[in-house]
Amino acid sequence: MKVDVLLGLQWGDEGKGKIVDYLAEKYDVVARFQGGPNAGHTLILNNGQKFVLHTIPSGIFLPHTRNLVGAGVVIDPVTFGMEIARLRETGVDPAGRLFISRKAHLILPTHKMLDAASEASKGHDKIGSTLKGIGPAYMDKTGRNGLRVGDLELSDFRERYEKLKAKHLELLALYGDKPTEIAGEKEWLAAVEELLKLDIVDGEYFIHDALTSGQKVLAEGAQGSMLDVDHGTYPFVTSSNTITAGVCTGLGIAPHMVGEVIGISKVYCTRVGSGPFPTELFDEEGDELRRIGNEFGATTGRPRRCGWIDLPALKYTIMLNGVTQLALTKVDVLNTFASVKACVAYKHKGQTTDRVPFDLVGADIEPVYQAFPGWQCELDGEGGRSGLPQTLQDYLQFLETAVGVPVTMLSAGPERDKLMEF
Numbered sequence: 420m421k422v423d424v425l426l427g428l429q430w431g432d433e434g435k436g437k438i439v440d441y442l443a444e445k446y447d448v449v450a451r452f453q454g455g456p457n458a459g460h461t462l463i464l465n466n467g468q469k470f471v472l473h474t475i476p477s478g479i480f481l482p483h484t485r486n487l488v489g490a491g492v493v494i495d496p497v498t499f500g501m502e503i504a505r506l507r508e509t510g511v512d513p514a515g516r517l518f519i520s521r522k523a524h525l526i527l528p529t530h531k532m533l534d535a536a537s538e539a540s541k542g543h544d545k546i547g548s549t550l551k552g553i554g555p556a557y558m559d560k561t562g563r564n565g566l567r568v569g570d571l572e573l574s575d576f577r578e579r580y581e582k583l584k585a586k587h588l589e590l591l592a593l594y595g596d597k598p599t600e601i602a603g604e605k606e607w608l609a610a611v612e613e614l615l616k617l618d619i620v621d622g623e624y625f626i627h628d629a630l631t632s633g634q635k636v637l638a639e640g641a642q643g644s645m646l647d648v649d650h651g652t653y654p655f656v657t658s659s660n661t662i663t664a665g666v667c668t669g670l671g672i673a674p675h676m677v678g679e680v681i682g683i684s685k686v687y688c689t690r691v692g693s694g695p696f697p698t699e700l701f702d703e704e705g706d707e708l709r710r711i712g713n714e715f716g717a718t719t720g721r722p723r724r725c726g727w728i729d730l731p732a733l734k735y736t737i738m739l740n741g742v743t744q745l746a747l748t749k750v751d752v753l754n755t756f757a758s759v760k761a762c763v764a765y766k767h768k769g770q771t772t773d774r775v776p777f778d779l780v781g782a783d784i785e786p787v788y789q790a791f792p793g794w795q796c797e798l799d800g801e802g803g804r805s806g807l808p809q810t811l812q813d814y815l816q817f818l819e820t821a822v823g824v825p826v827t828m829l830s831a832g833p834e835r836d837k838l839m840e841f
């Protein structure tokens with residue numbers, strides 16, 4: 420058995436939660452491999468209830484699915500505890516369904532303070548971080564100072580915590596911050612005790628055993644490929660590898676164990692936080708996309724920046740990830756548009772190119788658009804692909820030819836059943 424991957428091809432919020440929740444039926448294990456509470460994955464359950472998951476994989480609502488928070492994830496025990504409490508309120512008991520890798524790193528309260536101090540010091544150049552402590556936690560991981568879930572089981576955990584906290588306080592002082600108390604520390608220390616009561620496992624063996632016993636595993640990405648720390652719009656990125664390569668490091672599997680790679684893209688494009696966005700719209704069409712698409716962040720509530728689909732960027736992320744299938748979401752948001760646009764190339768330094776330049780930051784990029792007639796009707800999903808309006812069928816065909824992978828899923832509403840598979 421191989422690990423199938425589902426991840427975002429844009430700047431996050433492509434609708435990963437919804438699609439994983441739908442697909443989880445076909446899988447025995449769903450695993451998060453990177454990111455942390457910066458993610459907000461929205462699920463609409465069959466009873467219409469909306470649920471936003473931050474660190475817990477989106478297979479958690481299916482009784483037969485085991486969910487793993489992999490080694491590449493960073494966990495804030497407080498947020499995690501709150502998520503579990505909300506799950507219990509809806510009648511979901513994590514016992515036997517939720518597993519946490521010993522190697523996942525912990526986000527400390529002081530990581531969040533460092534995140535805020537770093538952002539404040541950047542002024543206009545701030546990343547627009549979710550301020551969940553993601554960057555500082557990954558910095559401690561790669562700087563070999565971090566604390567891991569498995570460390571909670573050690574007798575000297577408290578000493579290790581105090582040592583790292585002292586280091587953080589020194590760093591905060593460099594930013595001119597001398598806190599007299601650590602906000603949320605008491606809650607954090609209580610939350611780690613609760614975390615310890617959950618199923619803590621050796622994640623890489625957990626996945627290996629699942630695969631060798633013939634179980635199907637789906638890796639659920641967080642953020643999007645354009646936010647990848649190595650290949651995204653650096654420095655306006657997150658601090659982890661959001662692309663398929665991150666599945667190998669984040670779960671501890673070999674590259675040849677990767678199976679299908681399902682890439683998700685909205686039919687238009689959004690970005691939350693700062694950084695380059697070549698197709699961003701500042702006009703009424705952008706406002707329409709935000710209003711109809713309800714484009715407000717699931718984690719921070721911030722309005723998302725909106726624009727047309729960016730095919731050079733999409734081709735780039737399809738290439739980085741080895742995408743084998745494309746899932747297009749939020750198609751219904753364009754139902755009322757008389758005309759739909761796609762950016763097919765960039766004009767950059769006097770040349771027309773369909774490649775993403777080294778540095779999009781500050782680059783003078785003019786998108787080249789191609790317009791298509793809109794379908795201007797509701798999509799009921801009846802009759803499969805050939806039951807779709809001809810204009811939409813033609814548009815899908817155009818997209819498939821442009822990016823070189825088949826569209827196998829079309830999402831036309833936030834609910835579970837508003838999904839067509841071809």
Ligand code: GDP
Binds near residue numbers: 432751833
């Ligand atoms: P994720 O981070 O990729 O899981 O995406 P988010 O949950 O942050 O944002 C996606 C938003 O779009 C959520 O509010 C979803 O409920 C909603 N959504 C997902 N698919 C569709 C769709 O096909 N149509 C519409 N209108 N909304 C959708």
Ligand code: IMO
Binds near residue numbers: 641
């Ligand atoms: P999901 O999984 C959209 C963005 C932030 C900011 C940058 C760095 O829901 O798609 P960080 O908190 O990681 O230091 O922020 O990345 N960002 C996201 N944008 N969706 C997400 O997750 C995001 N996670 C981080 O807005 O610009």
Ligand code: MG
Binds near residue numbers: 432460461717718
């Ligand atoms: Mg989101």
